[in-house]
Amino acid sequence: MTDTPHLDRLTARGRAFLGSRHAILGGAMTWVSERHLVSAISNAGGFGVIACGAMTPDMLAAEIEATRALTPRPFGVNLITLHPLLLDLVAVCRDQRVSHVVLAGGLPPAPAIAAVKDFAKLICFAPNLALARKLLRSGADALVIEGSEAGGHIGPVSLAVLAQEILPALPEATIFAAGGLGNGAGVAAMLEMGASGVQLGTRFAASAESIAHPAFKQAFLRAAARDAVASVQLDPRLPVIPVRALRNAGTEAFMAKQREVAERLDRGEIEPALASLEIEHYWAGALRRAVIDGDVETGSLMAGQSVGMVKAIEPVATIIASLVDEAESLLARRQARAALPEPA
Structure with missing residues (x-):
């Protein structure tokens, strides 16, 4: 038109x-x-x-x-x-x-x-x-x-x-x-x-x-709106901005990452600012694995609910x-x- x-x-x-x-x-x-x-x-x-x-x-x-x-x-x-x-x-x-x-x-x-x-x-x-x-x-x-x-x-x-x-x-x-x-x-x-x-x-x-990797795009084709979920912040000391992505093993891995960083905070092994930065670096790496490498299992399949x-x-x-x-x-x-x- x-x-x-x-x-x-x-x-x-x-x-x-x-x-x-x-x-x-x-x-x-x-x-x-x-x-x-x-x-x-x-x-x-x-x-x-x-x-x-x-x-x-x-x-x-x-x-x-x-x-x-x-x-x-x-x-x-x-x-x-x-x-x-x-x-x-x-x-x-x-x-x-x-x-x-x-x-x-x-x-x-x-x-x-x-x-x-x-x-x-x-x-x-x-x-x-x-x-x-x-x-x-x-x-x-x-x-x-x-x-x-x-x-x-x-x-x-x-x-x-x-x-x-x-x-x-x-x-x-x-x-x-x-x-x-x-x-x-x-x-x-x-x-x-x-x-x-x-x-x-x-x-x-x-x-x-x-x-984006063909596997990344195929994940979008298979997904429904409800599959694009927002991440959960586990510890108030780690003010993680929620990320919406398709639910996969990487979703659980992110929860585990937050727990690991929180435990290091408890032991005084890392400063709060560096802890938050480490969380953001995790997302950047996980997104690259999905988009570039096609790792749709543990990578981050960032997608909106319009998927x-x-x-x-x-x-x-x-x-x-x-x-x-x-x-x-x-x-x-x-x-x-x-x-x-x-x-x-």
Whole structure:
């Protein structure tokens, strides 16, 4: 479908902000959101986002250059605020003329916000209304509200609640909805509630262009929504951000890892900050085993609850076209119904 007037009207602000045909952001997924997937999303009319993760500045520069060689269209870079070289990574984005930077993984520090604002549009994650307002005052140009239905690191509140809380309160802000979105009906619902666009990750992780291991993608095809479960924090001294992933032996291994680190804390063998860092390193390694090596038994199969809507390994262009077609058709039908005269 090339003519999408109803969708275009609701996404006008998001499309203008991103500079893309459709206001569909690719969620930044470590090990997955690299040059091939990011360029495929942008080439298909969406907006791809590189997941920097734990990359060094040199690695990030190379990834940006490689992505630009695959697409002439705009894309962004997601940086984790806890990265020890955050400002160096921001400088790489500046030198590489990146147009949009996403700061994720915690409240962005003021120096990073100021540095990004010098050369790019800034996108931040808002887990509640108070923080959304604070981020906009601090300089964020757009927000992502991501519900707990999402894959990977998640907050405690569902998208349905966040959308009701935040979208009506900030009608002039550019806000992208994320978490549990897997088809055009979900996209249309968020737009009608006031979102400027949407962000999806899980469906793109299982796309043809995704470099994820075939076994990783097959696990998505077999899974139902209930199989994507959030991790549990065992010890209050280890403030682990919950991670949503498909249940497997790795889920139990993570619980065992938390118990082991807590016992070392009890014995004074490790500092609390290092203990939390060790937990995060565990997740990074487990995710790589699943995505790159195809270890679907003990690796981390990070996935959102929309995984139940992954029915086939499709090209990114097909996924985006289906989202657009479904959303436009639904919006057109609703407008037609609204235009019908009231029964006598």
